[in-house]
Amino acid sequence: MKVDIQFPDSISDRIFLTWRPIKATARVIDAPAGQPSIAIRLEGKSNVGGGAIAFANRPTHASAPSIDLQLPSDGTPVDVWIGGAFPNASKAFGDVSVEARQIIGGQPAAPLLGRVPVMVRIRKNAEALTNAERDLFLSAMAALNGKGTGRFVDFRDMHDGDAYEQIHVNISFLPWHRAYLLDIERELQTIEDQIALPYWKFDEAAPKLFQRSFIGQSDQSATVQFAPTNPLRNWVGDLNRRGIWRGNAVGPTTVIDVRNEFDCMRISDGPGANFTEFSDWNYTPTFDPTGLESDPHNGAHGSHGAGWITNPTTSQLDPLFYLLHSNVDRLWAKWQWLPSGSGGARSDPAANISYFTGPPQANGHNRGDTLWPWDGVVRPGVATRPPTAPGGGMADSSMTRAPGLKPLVRSMIDYLGAHGGDHLGFAYDDVPFEL
The missing domain is CATH 1.10.1280.10 (Di-copper center containing domain from catechol oxidase)
Structure with missing residues (x-):
């Protein structure tokens, strides 16, 4: 079993984030038979000194370091919102990743089911x-x-x-x-x-x-x-x-x-x-x-x-x-x-x-x-x-x-798209996204 994580609005295979969350999707591939859904946890994995990311089920600044999802076994994608966790910007691409693991007994299990390296790319001093x-x-x-x-x-x-x-x-x-x-x-x-x-x-x-x-x-x-x-x-x-x-x-x-x-x-x-x-x-x-x-x-x-x-x-x-x-x-x-x-x-x-x-x-x-x-x-x-x-x-x-x-x-x-428009893809290291 695998978890496929996609960023449908991205125009590149390399994913860049700012403080403003953007929509991603997660879906199960090759789920075990007999289960209507699979409990999955998405969380950020950061290198030492790297960026940090946060998750939510809607566009908001009130995000969390991880999110639990019930993914249908038939592969139907589920939406999730992912953004940089202010004020932790990246220093290089891939110094933070989105990782997916199955939840067993209330805790994420060891096997890694999906991983997408990203960068929290921010304008800095x-x-x-x-x-x-x-x-x-x-x-x-x-x-x-x-x-x-x-x-x-x-x-x-x-x-x-x-x-x-x-x-x-x-x-x-x-x-x-x-x-x-x-x-x-x-x-x-x-x-x-x-x-x-x-x-x-x-x-x-x-x-x-x-x-x-x-x-x-x-x-x-x-x-x-x-x-x-x-x-x-x-x-x-x-x-x-x-x-x-x-x-x-x-x-x-x-x-x-x-x-x-x-x-x-x-x-x-x-x-x-x-x-x-x-x-x-x-x-x-x-x-x-x-x-x-x-x-x-x-x-x-x-x-x-x-x-x-x-x-x-x-x-x-x-x-x-x-x-x-x-x-x-x-x-x-x-x-x-x-x-x-x-x-x-x-x-x-x-x-x-x-x-x-x-x-x-x-x-x-x-x-x-x-x-x-x-x-x-x-x-x-x-x-x-x-x-x-x-x-x-x-x-x-x-x-x-x-x-x-x-x-x-x-x-x-409205460069962050806080009023219904699209974001412009940049943010500053000391100016967070808030609704």
Whole structure:
């Protein structure tokens, strides 16, 4: 007898999980004759220091380390929900597995009837990465860059000067950059499927990140220096300049002068919490320089004193950009979660907290709109769209078919699928899934 465990919505044979549970099925193969059903226990088996998983019979954060199922002897599958057990993320694929054993006398019997290795793949603080995780990420970034000729060119062109007004200083600043990070993360995962984008927690010192073995150290001429074994040593962001241009004002022990995380969560707080205040946009429309885009986002960019990272039209040329914006996105994700879990009103696209309340428009700033450049819309009439749409549709994922080739703003808001939609396949190490 065997137990077959499947993840029907997965697009890959290798199974990746986040904190958000996903549906799996379990069924008996070659059951003994004469028994209408077989009692089976599913549980997680973790390596030392590996990820952990949890089980439930419905989508919920109230999961358990194991679950007992009565599986019909005729092989009819039974649904079960499996997710990562917060805060225990994986370090490598297969460091945690789903295992199935028959229950005899109230306890799981020794013979293993089924096993599926998985990975709880989570975006982590760059300071928490193992050397192996760091090196996989750097290798994938370097491969995507291809010494200036790789797929990275499209991501460079998505964030250039023509796109400035479309993606900054407006209400879609946060959802647009969430889609941008998701797209490049998925491209990186086609190169190395174990990685997730790390983040630079820029209100704290980052002694591991700002080393030649990781994101590099800048010399007096603002040229970033790398260890001989660092794949980023061959980085080409600007075809006219090999290497990375970044000022040396931030080093391993630097704590930059930006709003800290606690104060970020208080930008707009309480029952009247308002996304437009949190993000920076007050819909008059005038720019309100009090929210997240101004501080800490702008301050984190400018803290280096010089280089590509300080200019919004060139910052994407520096690999550090993606860790910086991963943290900006994490701060938004945490703000969404804080009131009453990730299922709260701040993560609901339909909630009345000024999440893009206008009707669909061509400029991609309301919750029903598609996002440029994935929708291919370029300067329709008087709309402020750039003249080109590099990159094509949103990259595929091994975990989910959401948000589709042409992502909507509202898909970016409910990224964990807590309000009836599909999850986007990412989560952060300190932001749980809760309903």
